[in-house]
Amino acid sequence: MPVPKAELHLHIEGTLEPELAFALAARNGVALPYADTDALREAYRFEDLQSFLNLYYELMAVLRTERDFEDLADAYLARAAAQGVRHAEIFFDPQAHVSRGVAMDTVVDGLWRALERGERTHGVSTRLIMCFLRDESAESALATLDAAKPHLDRITGVGLDSAEVGHPPAKFREVYEAAAALGLRRVAHAGEEGPPEYITEALDVLGVERIDHGLRCTEDPALVERLVRDRVPLTLCPLSNVRLRTVDTLADHPLPAMLDAGLMCTVNSDDPAYFGGYVGDTFDAVRDTLGLGPERLRELARNSFLAAFLDDDEERRARYLAEVEAYVFP
């Protein structure tokens, strides 16, 4: 059994495996411009974040009904549970669906059905985090928050994703203030492709509690010092960084140096159907390629639960943390 862990950086749309994409395409009568799953997999050679996002948004065309979103989340939870995930905080991108004529209700109701069953069927507790697309306007983000109001009992927080460079966090100051006023937790992608200043801005202007990626903080020693001092969790995604070419190879990934610097790192899968592995695969890869030993792997697992939005269930967090401490690495 793999080490128990929480996954804190996971886009549910990024768990759409080619086989499920074709099955949903057939069910919904959607034509995909790929002959078969092999041809689709051939398209998974990315130059950068944007080249990935183009395919990611294109394939969403197959997601149309509540049942589609339910099947998608159910498939993720089954895979995640098999890799030791005990708790998952799941991103979704409402604007990418509403803009195609799929209602917010369809997305949230479908996902929720799978998540509700998730604990019983797969033993995984979950939270939902709604992301704003940063390459869309601030007004669109505000309208999205408004459309989510009937569902706030099921949405724990807000995030910020999509094309980073040229879309600094401050663009979303107003919607993050509104989200905070509604009691929502706040996270944001920053420092994936964008500069370290975006990380600082996400903390200072948006008031985020975790930074998604945060990889480029290493370019600014004063920022690293701040992140260490304030124990700001970073949800790193090493396999994603390799596939999107923000690092050359996994062996070049700064994770070991970041841990040595005292940063509160977690590792996550981001878009596992596209990047060659789920979070358990990621733990295995950083063990094998970066030489992380049992105590570093335990630290990553421990951090994942410490950084999770489990403040409303500290008993559960304590149980998960105890499982991590009791785990014996093979």
Ligand SMILES: Nc1ncnc2[nH]cnc12
């Ligand atoms: N890695 C990533 N960065 C930004 N936006 C995303 N949306 C899905 N995956 C993403």
Ligand SMILES: [Zn+2]
């Ligand atoms: Zn991401």
